[in-house]
Amino acid sequence: MLQTELTPEQIRDQKPYLQLGLTEAEYNLFAERLGRLPNYTEMGLQSGMWSEHCSYKYSKPILKTFWTKNDRVLMGPGEGAGVIRIGEGKAVVFKAESHNHPSAVEPYEGAATGIGGIIRDIFSIGAKPVASLDALAFGDEFDAHNKNLIDQVVAGIGGYGNAIGIPTVAGEVQFDPGYQKNPLVNAMTVGVMDEKDIQKGKAAGVGNAIIYVGAKTGRDGINGASFASAEFSDAEDADRSAVQVGDPFMEKLLTDACLEVTHDHKDALVGIQDMGAAGLVSSSAEMASKAGYGMTMDLDLIPQREPGMTPFEIMLSESQERMLLCIRAGHEQEILDLFKGYDLDAVVCGRVEDGHQYRLLHHGEVVCDIPVSLLTDDVPTYTTVPEKPERLKNPAPDFEPVIEDLAATYKQLLAMPNIASKRSLYRRYDAQVQTNTVIAPGGDAGVIRVRDTHKALAMTADSNGRLLALDPEIGGAITVAEAARNLVATGAEPLGITDCLNYGDPSKPEVYYELQQSAKGIVAATKKFNTPVISGNVSLYNETDHHGIHPTPMIGMVGLIEDLTAITTVDFKQAGDIVYLAGNTGDDYNGSSLQYLQTGAYAGRLTGFDLEAEKQTQDLVLTLIREHLVNAAHDLSDGGLAAAIVEMGAKRELGLIADTTLTTTQLFSETQGRFLLTVKPEDQAAFEAIAKDQAVQLGVVSTGDFDLKLADGELNTQMSQLTTIYSEALACALK
């Protein structure tokens, strides 16, 4: 950090903004609109607010293509989180957030503060956070560094979520060489609220007070937003000062206190917003801009952890656990007293003003005086001319697997890190606090009962970078379809999605192509499943030394269960139950786990996805579950039928006796749009009357034998032989 501030002229000549992620053209544009040269503080504010993280300057044109509204959506993208009506006066609120860069630098605190940040987005709307999810992607080379990274990321997510008392009910962990240097740490939180309590982040009404509450502002994480928007260089260590430490205890107090304000002090509250990326400047400027007002803040009043902080540092600090409120004049004391009751620091630090100037005072001097819109609205957007990547122009020929030893292949598949059980990781999360968890991690989706209603919410987080690498458009659609499939398997009707768009450098034509094409696939699928995008987050520049990750949109989807008695879990329930396979199985091996097992790579074009057929199958499964005709359901994804059977048998070590026309290799085919269902013998006739030829009988659940007759081979073993591998392989690999 610079010790003596450069003058406006020195800034113009020495161009320090280049280090802060601004281009010369952006600086010039800012100065031109301002009508003078910006001073050091103003230039700093611009660098934070014009970063990709805050301004979406590259992604805005893409995000505009998303489908964001239907009759259930109460609030779409643009606020802290989106809101969907669920009936009985209640609404569900959710959003996802990426913390990829901070977690790569400092895995424990990076992951922990990722959870902390997304929780603030939820309660700032007025919703009680009821569940979190985490979507993680790591490299698959388990060297000491990667093992430690995985351990610490998981510890950090648990460390924060467990302490604050929000259950982590679902998520995913993927392993792929593409993430070895750029791990993905995406977190999602779901909240529940009364429709009538929805809050917005706005600062309106001349003379109303701006109140700062929560942790003191320190020098940690200064300019994290422009840091998140810049590419990594292996050689550079300078990023390390960006580390922030999470304080879940403080956040628990903040959550409870802010929810009390939104519920019991509606007369006083004008708006509330969390301080996320670009800290104080982004929260305050956005609140003013959304309401169409100006604002003045006195930085001497901001609680500070260290002496001698400059305005630049105070405004751009990303210290955690802080909120900004706009409170109607005259009600200040009532709100300050409320926070005091929670032992929280709260101060009036500014006022809403007429006009649209954003003014900051420091030691009695005006250190910033610019139109609010210069920070929030006047940011240029960029489009890159997209170009189809070379690898997509000439896809590899279709993969044709040969299986010589079925039992051996089966076991190897189950031991693959992407297939093996993730229990050793997610058992480190408290999945049950708040005592509403109907389905904890290990099912197709997490399920939370909604208190004071007869409903439950199902939720899942899915991503499929390896498929998008083969075809971004189809892969994008598949990701949405798979998320919906996971919800439907529990008996939920999909409601809507949030996303984290994790990509490489968007100024590269190939990356921009991936972004654009995957958005196309996502839009088509969201319309098909009636799941608008209500919130999301963009994480670009996931590159190290110019090598980017797979295009990886993470889709977080929430669904509604109207009847608590019709919730289905994945595990086989009882020997004698009849097992059906819904959806057609083809020969779809490109991008499959079997392909990776046999060739060490994912390659070829994507086959085996039919959006219309997928929707029909999902509708059928939902109907059957709602009719109480299914007592276990599981969607087929990685590892196809082979993996799904073992996942269903694992809990009770129940087996399967089956006779099928499928071939040995088809056992491993990854055709989309399929489910395994079990049906009690007494429900068979009713089930078949509805399912007709859309589900074929595969066999019968057994007490432990696993005997499979295929068109061209057979397998005779004990389920326990396979479930042991499935249950223990990952824990062993990470020891």
Place this chain on the structure above:
Amino acid sequence: MFKAKIYVNYKPSVLDPKAEVIKNTLSRLGQTNVKDVTVGKYFEVLLEGDRDAVDQQVDALCDQMLANVNMEAYRYSLEEV
């Protein structure tokens, strides 16, 4: 044989929630004469070898395992035992 006494502390700019909670509790209990609290880790490691080798080894141990140099600083002393 050497005994390494190793101290690991948060760097000053990093928030330490542990120390904050202790300070707040003491002030709540009326112990207002307590002006500051810092919390760190203290390790003792016994090692065989000559001083230079041990010194290098301990430094690496601190840097790579005992301290998280992203946010912590360490110092140590060696004592022949």
Place this chain on the structure above:
Amino acid sequence: MFKAKIYVNYKPSVLDPKAEVIKNTLSRLGQTNVKDVTVGKYFEVLLEGDRDAVDQQVDALCDQMLANVNMEAYRYSLEEV
């Protein structure tokens, strides 16, 4: 003003999982010259007052808050600053 330097350690009869993990990792890395590791906490507390009063206060602080004497032992020194 006094600075209290406070060390808190597990009692020898208590198996310390943190120390065990470090020892096991080091032996897995082949650093067999490491003979023992102990892990403790180190606090620095700044207090105003005269030596006797401060001494008593620090002792009580250790006994009641900073250490759990069921499984931990503590020691401290006072230094005028």
Place this chain on the structure above:
Amino acid sequence: MKAAVLTFPGSNCDDDLLWAVKDIAGADAELVSAKSESLEGFDLVLVPGGFSYGDYLRSGAIAKFAPIMTALKNFADNGGYVLGICNGFQILTEAGLLPGALQWNTSLEFICEPEPLKVVNNRTAFSNQYAQNQAITLPIAHGEGNYYADADTLSEIEANNQVVFRYADNPNGSLNDIAGLTNKAGNVLGMMPHPERAVEALLGGTDGLGVFQSLIAATKGAAHAAN
């Protein structure tokens, strides 16, 4: 009978416990802030799990200084029933109401799992609705649940039959597989597993209900004995 559920700054299982004892088990109960100084009018005190004050120093180490703790000690000394669950157990050991201490799990990892247990003493106010040696399953969710007491204390605990719950498959390194134990007088119990998370079939089981029903039965006879 009326139960108090204590709530410390940062507590997060207080509402769960209130729900279990009041809405499910049907007892009269209310939340009592740890900033309060009285337990007047209560026949039973429940100290919830979760975290208190962040538990950064050591679980329960700060909570023991909360204003309510003096009243809690008096309440227990006068024979009132006190149940501490998870963090509540840690707070009770830190406060000296129960012997021993809770240390980091040997794996150094937080563990959230359903855990098979055995009720090894059903003649207590906390376990009288279970059969002796009944096998039950309760969820655990903790990082510091590894029970430790020195050898003398441990043999005294065993000689007095103070252990109420033992792990069937010790998940955290606890000495003598201790999952829950009482004080010598038998009116204070601490346990790491969460009975309040096992009171509804919808959420996976009802094996924890017995703890609350036992207390309701025990306090019926001794209404307001501890006031």
